[in-house]
Amino acid sequence: MRQERIIHGVVASVGTxxxxxxxxxxxxxxxxxxxxxxxxxxxxxxxxxxxVEKSRVQxxxxxxxxxxxxxxxxxxLIDAHLLVLQDRLFVDRIIEKIxxxxxxxxxxxQQVSDDLFQAYDRLNDDxxxxxxxxLDDIVRRLLHNLQSKPLPSFKKLPYDAILVGKLVPPxxxxxxxxxxxxxxxxxxxxxxxxxxxxxxxxxxxAIVGAAELAEVASGDLLIVDGERGxxxxxxxDETIARYKNRDRDGKKLRKKPGNSPSAPTVTEDSVQISLGxxxxxxxxxxxxxxxxxxxxxxYRTEFDFFREGKQPDEESxxxxxxxxxxxxxxxxVTFRTIDxxxxxxxxxxxxxxxxxxxxxxxxxxxxxxxxxxxxxxRASVHGPTRILLPFVSSVDxxxxxxxxxxxxxxELRARRQRYDSNVPIxxxxxxxxxxxxxxxxxxxxxxxCLGTNDLIQYYLVVDRSDQSVVHLYNPFHPAILRxxxxxxxxxxxxxxxxxxxxxxxxxxxxxxxxxxxxxTSLSVNLAAYPRIQRMIRSVSMSKLKQxxxxxxxxxxxxxxxxxxxxxxxxx
Ligand code: PEP
Ligand code: MG
Numbered sequence: 001m002r003q004e005r006i007i008h009g010v011v012a013s014v015g016t017x018x019x020x021x022x023x024x025x026x027x028x029x030x031x032x033x034x035x036x037x038x039x040x041x042x043x044x045x046x047x048x049x050x051x052v053e054k055s056r057v058q059x060x061x062x063x064x065x066x067x068x069x070x071x072x073x074x075x076x077l078i079d080a081h082l083l084v085l086q087d088r089l090f091v092d093r094i095i096e097k098i099x100x101x102x103x104x105x106x107x108x109x110q111q112v113s114d115d116l117f118q119a120y121d122r123l124n125d126d127x128x129x130x131x132x133x134x135l136d137d138i139v140r141r142l143l144h145n146l147q148s149k150p151l152p153s154f155k156k157l158p159y160d161a162i163l164v165g166k167l168v169p170p171x172x173x174x175x176x177x178x179x180x181x182x183x184x185x186x187x188x189x190x191x192x193x194x195x196x197x198x199x200x201x202x203x204x205x206a207i208v209g210a211a212e213l214a215e216v217a218s219g220d221l222l223i224v225d226g227e228r229g230x231x232x233x234x235x236x237d238e239t240i241a242r243y244k245n246r247d248r249d250g251k252k253l254r255k256k257p258g259n260s261p262s263a264p265t266v267t268e269d270s271v272q273i274s275l276g277x278x279x280x281x282x283x284x285x286x287x288x289x290x291x292x293x294x295x296x297x298x299y300r301t302e303f304d305f306f307r308e309g310k311q312p313d314e315e316s317x318x319x320x321x322x323x324x325x326x327x328x329x330x331x332x333v334t335f336r337t338i339d340x341x342x343x344x345x346x347x348x349x350x351x352x353x354x355x356x357x358x359x360x361x362x363x364x365x366x367x368x369x370x371x372x373x374x375x376x377x378r379a380s381v382h383g384p385t386r387i388l389l390p391f392v393s394s395v396d397x398x399x400x401x402x403x404x405x406x407x408x409x410x411e412l413r414a415r416r417q418r419y420d421s422n423v424p425i426x427x428x429x430x431x432x433x434x435x436x437x438x439x440x441x442x443x444x445x446x447x448x449c450l451g452t453n454d455l456i457q458y459y460l461v462v463d464r465s466d467q468s469v470v471h472l473y474n475p476f477h478p479a480i481l482r483x484x485x486x487x488x489x490x491x492x493x494x495x496x497x498x499x500x501x502x503x504x505x506x507x508x509x510x511x512x513x514x515x516x517x518x519x520t521s522l523s524v525n526l527a528a529y530p531r532i533q534r535m536i537r538s539v540s541m542s543k544l545k546q547x548x549x550x551x552x553x554x555x556x557x558x559x560x561x562x563x564x565x566x567x568x569x570x571x
Contacts, residue, residue, distance in 0.1 A: 002220075002234040009185065009210025012196030014226040014287070014527045017183030017205045018235075018243055019160035023218045024168055031143060033107035036098075044098050048105040051145040055138070056085055058145075062174055077170055077194050080131070084138045090116070105146055113139045133193055137169040157181070162222045164213055170198040183224035185231045187213045197283060207231050227527055263292075265533050271541040273515065275533060276334075276523035278501055282320055285327045287526055296333040297523020298388070298449065298501040299324070301372070302340045311368065317375035325383030332384035334426070334449070334523075335376045337362055337369065339390040358391020358428075363400050373408040377419035388426045388449055393433040398444045401425075430454035430502070435487050442494035450487060450519070452502025456480055475510045476560040481517070481552055488518045499523050508535040509564045515541065516548030535568065543567065 036044055063078040084090055090112060097108035113135060120132035162183040163176070173184065173195055184199050189208035199206035205226035216222065216233055223232040223243055232239060265275045276297030277288040282304050288296060304320065305312065312320070325333055339358045362369035376387055389401050405425065412419050429438050430451030438448060452475065457464040459479055462472045474480070491498050499521040504510040506528035512535065514522065524532050547567050551560045 004236045005233045007210045007212045007231040007233055009207035009229055010191055011226050011229045011527045012191045012208040013199035013204055013206035015205035017224045019162040019182045020158055021164045021216050021218055021220045021222050022157055022161040024163060024165035031106040034104050036102045041099055041102060044105055045095055051142050052085055054145040055141045077198055080134045081138050109142055137171050162224055164216055168195055170194040173198050185210055185213055185224055187211050265536050267536055268540040269542055273536050274521040277529055278523050278525050282324045285324050289329050291529055295331050297499045299333055299335050301335055302338045305338055314371050314375055318378045321375055321379035322382045325379055328383055332386055334386040334388050336388040336390050337372055359389045359397050359401055366404055369404055370408050377412055378417055380420035380423050381418050386424045390428045392427050393431045395440055398441055429487055432458050435483055438487060439490040442496050447496055448491055448498040450498055450500040452504035459483055474557045475504045476557040484517050509568050512544055512568045513564055516544035
């Protein structure tokens with residue numbers, strides 16, 4: 001018997017699944033490339049057009065089913081495919097090739113898509129590179145339909161199947177969705193990929209970017225752990241039992257009165273903590289609402305804003321933001337305005353760019369900033385809305401932002417467009433300058449969000465995206481503890497609420513430190529939500545306060561971390 005092995009990947013969709021691997025096999029499209037006689041050209045163009053039409057009908061059907069079963073927010077995935085089918089650069093060029101080079105449709109598709117694939121591969125942007133998958137998916141569909149091959153069907157799959165492949169196209173995942181598929185694990189891809197988004201929409205636990213899966217064969221037993229970001233290959237009986245128990249405990253815990261995800265999150269000694277969710281994509285708001293999250297503490301709007309590789313217009317932004325607010329079902333949503341470097345290479349939020357990003361970018365590009373603000377304000381009639389300004393380093397920045405906000409509100413009044421005039425405005429404390437001067441900012445804002453991700457990188461001078469210095473990026477560093485203590489003591493007398501929304505809040509030990517230092521509002525990514533909720537319910541605030549006092553006297557990050565872990569996990 002094979003030994004249990006842990007394969008690391010990245011969480012694309014939360015939850016755990018136990019099942020048998022089913023490898024997707026990319027059938028080699030043995031299609032022939034050949035020259036046509038002139039009298040065959042017209043018929044070939046017709047054959048291609050009918051494949052386009054057949055694909056369009058299939059996608060439309062898929063889209064309306066998605067809208068019906070998973071909510072309208074995921075149907076945009078199919079829009080991307082439909083757009084490829086309408087794209088003149090694609091469809092018309094294929095027809096042109098058939099007509100001028102006298103080649104068959106398969107060959108023309110291959111030539112045109114190869115050019116486009118090369119262009120995608122040259123892109124310097126992870127998100128846009130991921131869009132290559134849409135083209136790949138549509139090419140596959142067109143070829144299937146040209147050859148009148150039936151699309152894959154789930155009927156032959158075993159029950160409890162975990163789909164494993166180099167890459168599983170989003171439409172395949174959709175077409176195969178059924179009770180039989182319990183999980184997904186891919187060798188490549190990222191949480192930004194459309195397959196990941198589709199998995200979240202279908203609520204299928206998924207891990208992506210796990211290269212070692214290449215060795216896994218169909219029939220192997222797997223556990224997809226969408227909390228830890230791992231796939232367990234050939235799990236031992238104990239591991240399986242542990243996961244099954246966890247699942248059972250989780251179900252029991254959810255049933256126990258006061259322990260449901262939507263019940264208030266209180267510590268053992270009855271201190272109530274506000275726990276919100278961070279989202280990067282609008283469709284995540286559905287899962288957040290399903291988890292019973294009290295509020296969306298951070299919606300990183302730049303991902304959706306630049307998702308199509310071009311700027312959205314105001315009307316579509318209003319529609320998207322309205323949908324987010326309606327889906328949140330009364331939970332306040334914090335729209336963080338675009339945090340992006342001017343070159344847009346850094347808009348994955350892991351920016352090495354110390355120049356024009358966050359609010360600075362918006363103040364230099366007021367047309368974009370105003371468009372986004374107008375859209376948020378117009379959507380605000382659909383639910384409690386908050387606006388959050390990122391990467392602020394001075395009171396002057398804030399004053400400048402307020403002027404723009406006032407202009408936008410005047411414009412909306414002049415246009416007689418409805419909006420909520422009481423939308424709270426908040427600021428991120430994520431630069432050392434903001435950490436030192438948050439008390440001076442207080443009169444200009446309604447709330448604060450503490451962004452520990454950037455704060456730690458700028459405090460410790462450690463680039464958060466650079467693997468070679470990752471060991472130096474440490475939330476338990478005494479400098480960080482002191483900084484957080486100072487922020488708390490500056491903010492508290494102002495009476496303005498503060499939520500910690502950096503990843504420090506998403507890891508139980510560092511989140512416990514935040515609680516001990518006095519922060520009682522946290523916002524975390526959805527994968528971390530259940531474990532942070534469990535941690536809060538299992539600790540006593542009085543003990544955490546003592547812990548904070550003790551660690552503030554320590555000299556080294558390692559000592560701090562050991563002490564914290566011993567307290568949180570009671571080892
Ligand atoms: C942060 O810096 O802590 C934060 C939440 O913002 P982002 O991770 O988007 O930079
Ligand atoms: Mg940040």
